[in-house]
Amino acid sequence: MTLNVLFAAQPKSWAEYEAPLRSAFAKAGIDAVLSTDIAPADVDYIVYAPNGPVTDFTPFTKLKAVLSLWAGVETMVHNPTLTAPLCRMVDHGLTESMVEWVTGHVLRYHLDMDRFVAGQDGVWRAGTAAPLARDRKVCVLGLGVLGAGCAQALARLNFDVHGWARGPKTVDGVTCHHGEDGLKDALRDADMVALLLPDTAATENVLNAERMALMRRGGFVVNPGRGPLIDDAALIAALDGGQLAHATLDVFRVEPLPEDHPFWAHPKVTVTPHIAAETKATTASEVIAENIVLGEAGQPFVHVVDRAAGY
Missing domain, CATH: 3.40.50.720 (NAD(P)-binding Rossmann-like Domain)
Incomplete structure (x- = not known):
């Protein structure tokens, strides 16, 4: 089955992540359409950053998980429209x-x-x-x-x-x-x-x-x-x-x-201007691919956010 993976982040992030994500998906054996433009009702997974275009998750009726590109989730953890599992980035x-x-x-x-x-x-x-x-x-x-x-x-x-x-x-x-x-x-x-x-x-x-x-x-x-x-x-x-x-x-x-x-x-x-560490596209893409493989195998996702704790 072909999965639909929506990339919902800034355009500059798409330029940085597209090739590493496609490579990580191929290595993991993931058959997926990866795009910045997929009809919400068709989306299986969202690769997400809170500064991207998606704030209302209600239209994503078959969403299996939101896979964050960010380690910090404080700006998204309390979004009432996000009911699917939210996985923070541990890269x-x-x-x-x-x-x-x-x-x-x-x-x-x-x-x-x-x-x-x-x-x-x-x-x-x-x-x-x-x-x-x-x-x-x-x-x-x-x-x-x-x-x-x-x-x-x-x-x-x-x-x-x-x-x-x-x-x-x-x-x-x-x-x-x-x-x-x-x-x-x-x-x-x-x-x-x-x-x-x-x-x-x-x-x-x-x-x-x-x-x-x-x-x-x-x-x-x-x-x-x-x-x-x-x-x-x-x-x-x-x-x-x-x-x-x-x-x-x-x-x-x-x-x-x-x-x-x-x-x-x-x-x-x-x-220093918030430069201590940043997510690396190559290794982060591997983490995202790992979570999709787990989800499709019916296994628990890794790095799932505890909504009550806030992280």
């Missing part, structure tokens, strides 16, 4: 990128690289070398695929890695915490915190003034997760007061970050 290529970005910035802070890179002015800045990684506590908030990958990479470098999730988790090489008391334990005396939680009502402002105060004074924050995870005003206050030494932020409540936002001019903030 191993994206995970690799995130691990590289987080590891790079943790090492940058650990080795005090900013001080030496900025100091190429003929001044010999004598000082002590960095401690061993084993003497630095790094806290990773969020132990999903991305968070666990980053935590394990840092643990392999011998950092003392503590991770936190809302529920119990086990990650090799990582001291795992959960619940409110566990969050305090994970953050207490942390030299660095990396945020990799989803954006939900339960995670908004998870890093607030009270929790920043638990960190070791002069600590560092990296946020490639979601902008609302941090209380912006509390972060600036912690930087100005010396509780935190620096923050590197890749995600924000409003993107692009407005030109007049205080983060741009703050000497203790590094802004």
Whole structure:
């Protein structure tokens, strides 16, 4: 049976994904019409991005699943017209990128690289070398695929890695915490915190003034997760007061970050323009093909979103 797969995303994404998707379908033995223009009543699967043309799923009467190109699903999870399974993108290529970005910035802070890179002015800045990684506590908030990958990479470098999730988790090489008391334990005396939680009502402002105060004074924050995870005003206050030494932020409540936002001019903030990790067309296409194969075999889809939890 020939399947009808609608690609519902931006035109530039179609140009990027068409060939990889066709290749992944062929390798997986999927017989499908893949197009940006299929009558809704004929569509079996939608390859989807929330900035694309589809917002009302009511006409898609035989829809088997919506396969998101995005890791974040907060803008689509509460759509009342979407009753078919929604599968978020868990792309191993994206995970690799995130691990590289987080590891790079943790090492940058650990080795005090900013001080030496900025100091190429003929001044010999004598000082002590960095401690061993084993003497630095790094806290990773969020132990999903991305968070666990980053935590394990840092643990392999011998950092003392503590991770936190809302529920119990086990990650090799990582001291795992959960619940409110566990969050305090994970953050207490942390030299660095990396945020990799989803954006939900339960995670908004998870890093607030009270929790920043638990960190070791002069600590560092990296946020490639979601902008609302941090209380912006509390972060600036912690930087100005010396509780935190620096923050590197890749995600924000409003993107692009407005030109007049205080983060741009703050000497203790590094802004990167949401480039920590992105879905890779080749590997993401393989994930989509895998889910279609599972669906057609009557098997459970992978990476199905829990609507109640929001991710």
